[in-house]
Amino acid sequence: MSVNRAQRVDLEVVAGLIPPRSRVLDVGSGDGLLLELLQETKQVDGRGMELSQRGVNECVARGLSVIQGDADTDLEFYPDKGFDFVVLSQTLQATRNPKLVLDELLRIGNRAIVSFPNFGHWRVRLSLFIQGRMPVNDDLPYSWYDTPNIHFCTVRDFVNLCNELGATVEKATALDGNGQKIGLSMPWWFWNFFGQQAVFLLKR
Amino acid sequence: MAALRARKTNNEADQPSSPVLRFGADKPLKLDAGTLLSPFQIAYQTYGTLNDARSNAILVCHALTGDQHVANTNPVTGKPGWWEVLIGPGRIIDTNRFFVICSNVVGGCLGSTGPASINPATGKPYGLDLPVITIRDMVRAQLMLIDHFGIEKLFCVLGGSMGGMQVLQWASSYPERVFSALPIATGARHSSQNIAFHEVGRQAVMADPDWHGGKYFEHGKRPEKGLAVARMAAHITYLSEVALHRKFGRNLQDRDALTFGFDADFQIESYLRHQGMTFVDRFDANSYLYMTRSMDYFDLAADHGGRLADAFAGTRTRFCLVSFTSDWLFPTEESRSVVHALNAAGASVSFVEIETDRGHDAFLLDEPELFAAINGFIASAARARGLSL
Numbered sequence: 102m103s104v105n106r107a108q109r110v111d112l113e114v115v116a117g118l119i120p121p122r123s124r125v126l127d128v129g130s131g132d133g134l135l136l137e138l139l140q141e142t143k144q145v146d147g148r149g150m151e152l153s154q155r156g157v158n159e160c161v162a163r164g165l166s167v168i169q170g171d172a173d174t175d176l177e178f179y180p181d182k183g184f185d186f187v188v189l190s191q192t193l194q195a196t197r198n199p200k201l202v203l204d205e206l207l208r209i210g211n212r213a214i215v216s217f218p219n220f221g222h223w224r225v226r227l228s229l230f231i232q233g234r235m236p237v238n239d240d241l242p243y244s245w246y247d248t249p250n251i252h253f254c255t256v257r258d259f260v261n262l263c264n265e266l267g268a269t270v271e272k273a274t275a276l277d278g279n280g281q282k283i284g285l286s287m288p289w290w291f292w293n294f295f296g297q298q299a300v301f302l303l304k305r
Numbered sequence: 306m307a308a309l310r311a312r313k314t315n316n317e318a319d320q321p322s323s324p325v326l327r328f329g330a331d332k333p334l335k336l337d338a339g340t341l342l343s344p345f346q347i348a349y350q351t352y353g354t355l356n357d358a359r360s361n362a363i364l365v366c367h368a369l370t371g372d373q374h375v376a377n378t379n380p381v382t383g384k385p386g387w388w389e390v391l392i393g394p395g396r397i398i399d400t401n402r403f404f405v406i407c408s409n410v411v412g413g414c415l416g417s418t419g420p421a422s423i424n425p426a427t428g429k430p431y432g433l434d435l436p437v438i439t440i441r442d443m444v445r446a447q448l449m450l451i452d453h454f455g456i457e458k459l460f461c462v463l464g465g466s467m468g469g470m471q472v473l474q475w476a477s478s479y480p481e482r483v484f485s486a487l488p489i490a491t492g493a494r495h496s497s498q499n500i501a502f503h504e505v506g507r508q509a510v511m512a513d514p515d516w517h518g519g520k521y522f523e524h525g526k527r528p529e530k531g532l533a534v535a536r537m538a539a540h541i542t543y544l545s546e547v548a549l550h551r552k553f554g555r556n557l558q559d560r561d562a563l564t565f566g567f568d569a570d571f572q573i574e575s576y577l578r579h580q581g582m583t584f585v586d587r588f589d590a591n592s593y594l595y596m597t598r599s600m601d602y603f604d605l606a607a608d609h610g611g612r613l614a615d616a617f618a619g620t621r622t623r624f625c626l627v628s629f630t631s632d633w634l635f636p637t638e639e640s641r642s643v644v645h646a647l648n649a650a651g652a653s654v655s656f657v658e659i660e661t662d663r664g665h666d667a668f669l670l671d672e673p674e675l676f677a678a679i680n681g682f683i684a685s686a687a688r689a690r691g692l693s694l
Contacts, residue, residue, distance in 0.1 A: 146653070154658055161625065161655045162677035164685030168644055168656035178645040 110280035111216040112138060114300045115190055118214055118272065119143055123185040126150070126209065128172050128202075129192030133160040136167070148184075150175065173197045176205035183209055190216040191298075194250040200262060207268055207305040216300040219275070221255030221293040240278075240297060256293040263303060272302040318589065319423055321348040321416025322380045323373055323409070326453055334411065334446050337602075338436035344425065347450050348416025349373050349408035352392065353400035355454065361692055362456045363398060364447065365407040366464030366471035369539075369596050370588055372415040375407040376400065381415070381587045390671050397680045402692070403460065410471075411446045412438035412595040420519070420591035431591075433519035438595050440467070440603045444474045451482070460690055461683065463487035465668035466635065467596065470603050473643065476624070477605055477616040485623040485686040487679065490632055490668045492639030493613055493646070494604040499634060502542050503597035506535030510590050519591050532590040533581030540580045545631035545664035549573065606646075613646035620647075623689065624654040625682040627668070627675060634665040655682060 112135050119125060121143045127136050130149030133156075139145040149167035151157045160167035170176075172189070173196050187210030189202070194217055196202045206213035218240060219225075228236035235245040243250065254262070256275065263270055275283040275296025283296055292299070326347045328334065333343030350373045355362060365375050365388065372379070376386040376393050392398040392405055409417035412435070424431040451459060462475045462483050469491025476486040495503075510516055513531025517524045541549075553573040557563070560570065569575040606613040624647055628640040637658050647654040657678040661667045668675065 148653065154660070157655075158657050158659070158674055158678060161657050162681035164681045164688070166623070166653050166655045166685075168648070168654060169658060175645070175648075178648040180649055180651055183651045 109134060109191075110276055111190060111298050111300050114274050114276065114282070115188055115214050115216060116142060118300075118302050119145065119186055122146070124183075126179070126184045126187045128176070128187060128189045128206070129195075130160065130165075130167055131156055133163060133165045133167065135188065135190060136160070136165050137163070140165075172202050176202065176209060179205075179209045181208055182211055185211050186214055187212075188214045190214075191218065193217045194253050196252060199252045199254070200266070203262065203268075204266055207266060207303060211304070212271070213268070213303045214300065215259075215303065216298060217254065217259065218250075219256050219293065219296045219299050220253040221257060222278075222297045223294050224278070224297075226294075256296055256299050257289060259299065259301065260289065263301070266305065268303045268305045270301055271304050274300045276300070317381055317415045318419065318421035319416075321409075323348040323350050323416050325349075325416055326450055328449065332449065334442065334449070336436050336442050337439040338442075340436050342411070342418065342436065342442075345411065345418040345446070346416070346422075347408050347411070347418075347446055349406060349450060350375065350377060351407075352376050352405040353403050355404040355456070359454070359456050360458070360460060360690060361402065362404045362406060362451075362454070362459050363461045363463065364451065364459050364475075365392065365405060366443075366447075366462065366468035366475075367407060367410065368464070368466040368468045369600065370536075370584070370593070371468065372413065373407045373409045374415075376405065379587075382583075387669060390669075391676065391679070397676050398683065402687075406450070406454070408447055408450055410438075410443040410596075410599075412443065412592060412599060414589035414592035417446070419589065420595055421522070421589040429520075430522045432522070433591065433594075435591075435595065437602070438599050440470045440474050440599050441478065441608075443599065444471050444478060447471070447475075448479060448482070458482055458484050460692065461485045461487060461686060463489070463679075464491075465489040466491055466665065467600050469635075470600065473605055473616075474603075476620065476622050477608075480617070480620045480622050483622045484690055485625070485682070487625050487627070487682060488640075488643070489627040489675075490629055490635050490640075490665055492635050493606055493616070493643050494639075495600050495602075496639070499542075500601045502538060502634075503601055505538050506597060507594050509534040509538070510594060513590075516590065519594075521590070527585065528590045529582075529585040532585045532588070532593060533578075535581075535593060536584040536588075537577040537581045540577060542634045543664055543666040545633065545662050547631065547662040548664055551662070613642065614649035617647055617650040617652055620650055620652050622652065623682075623686050624652055625678065626654065626656045627678055628656075628658045629664070629667040630658060630660050631662045632665040632667065 127149045136147045150170040157169045187206045225236045275292040276298045333341035409415045469488035472488040510531040513528035515526040516528035556572040558575040609615040626640045628637040644656045
């Protein structure tokens with residue numbers, strides 16, 4: 102939603118978590134980049150939900166199965182465990198009720214994949230610590246007053262929310278500022294400091 | 306001239322210029338009204354060639370006052386087919402690739418059995434002796450036509466408005482016969498407001514003394530005034546307030562000042578009168594009663610215990626719904642409720658709402674975004690169906 106194409110390295114990571122021919126719902130499918138990637142490389146049965154009507158129309162014109170909808174209000178119409186994977190990439194922080202949305206993802210999908218920008222990243226901390234300002238940079242390009250990202254969280258915050266919702270973290274990946282995966286053996290605090298984006302594979 | 310065209314309409318009802326499929330006593334049409342219609346006939350047009358696998362057939366369902374002449378010059382009006390902007394050689398629905406079928410609905414007046422057809426029991430036009438026809442009845446008859454062509458599974462069923470209702474009915478009644486479905490500017494039921502407008506139209510027809518209780522042919526008359534008024538009222542619902550005002554405003558018709566009388570002072574009045582007058586030349590009044598009734602009776606959820614999702618349970622059909630922002634006859638919410646039901650049924654569904662001020666009739670017009678959506682949907686469905694491009 103707020104991150105441009107070149108920076109969507111998280112999409113590759115998400116795609117890597119999905120086996121071929123899965124049933125996938127991409128919530129916040131944007132311009133359909135992930136759905137297209139999954140259809141081409143994994144032959145998935147992919148569906149999308151996107152808030153912006155323009156994004157939807159473009160997706161449908163490109164042959165993707167996408168509807169206009171709001172993650173905050175329209176997930177309730179999907180049946181339990183209707184998909185193998187429900188993906189929410191770079192959208193959680195823009196929802197009004199992230200807890201409810203995550204709960205719905207875990208209900209609709211056998212597994213949920215969530216990627217989000219980590220507000221615990223050292224550059225964010227540095228901006229707050231040194232300048233005393235909310236961070237504005239290439240990855241987080243909005244000012245505090247016009248950002249669609251109303252619910253930022255850190256990796257640790259997210260892990261806590263998963264625990265609260267009874268979700269198991271099956272796999273987690275943190276990407277540093279260059280889009281490189283951070284070593285698996287590192288502890289949470291390390292990820293929370295050096296991970297600019299995080300991708301979680303969840304199950305409940 | 307008008308009388309000549311009117312006679313031609315009558316001829317089209319019984320002796321259509323389209324191919325006709327006749328079903329005898331051995332193949333009656335089972336009607337929701339609880340009776341059988343027999344014998345009956347379906348007039349249809351086809352375009353393109355059915356491939357050897359019979360997998361490239363597209364069924365187009367027409368709207369309230371439409372007909373089977375979707376992509377050829379209309380034999381009554383002499384005008385281009387009603388969806389020629391979309392369907393034809395090299396068009397978005399390319400008849401060089403697809404075998405396109407469009408049939409006049411049962412209850413219509415261009416060759417399929419309807420109230421203007423001769424009732425074999427009396428030798429006179431059916432009039433109101435024809436049982437009320439439902440959307441499901443129309444679809445049942447279409448299925449018999451599709452069976453006649455030996456088509457196991459239609460590649461796509463599409464249509465707008467009342468045509469869209471038929472698409473939804475097809476997908477619900479015969480999911481295994483429909484690979485993809487494209488209902489446009491429609492809903493799973495007719496709203497109270499829509500029924501209200503239809504009732505105004507019907508009352509206008511029935512209030513015309515020339516209607517004669519539906520037996521006007523026997524009196525050598527046609528309730529043209531009543532039908533024209535019905536069309537005028539309905540036509541308003543097909544347009545948006547913004548588009549009407551942009552086109553006509555308060556402009557005067559061929560005059561510089563108000564006349565302080567009841568002539569068509571305003572352009573909009575003159576326009577509507579023209580719409581009404583040309584309509585009666587091409588359409589049968591009783592058929593108008595039957596068509597409007599079929600839409601009023603349509604309620605797909607009610608047929609499934611009030612749960613619309615159950616109308617599509619287990620469906621494997623690929624859906625694409627389209628609505629228009631300024632359509633107040635079938636507002637976006639009607640499409641969205643179908644989308645939600647399809648989501649609940651786990652169906653593959655796309656949904657596009659198109660920004661336009663052209664109202665309900667936008668589906669018949671040259672709308673680039675509509676065409677882009679249809680193109681994308683058809684192309685991806687064709688890939689999934691293994692149809693070569």
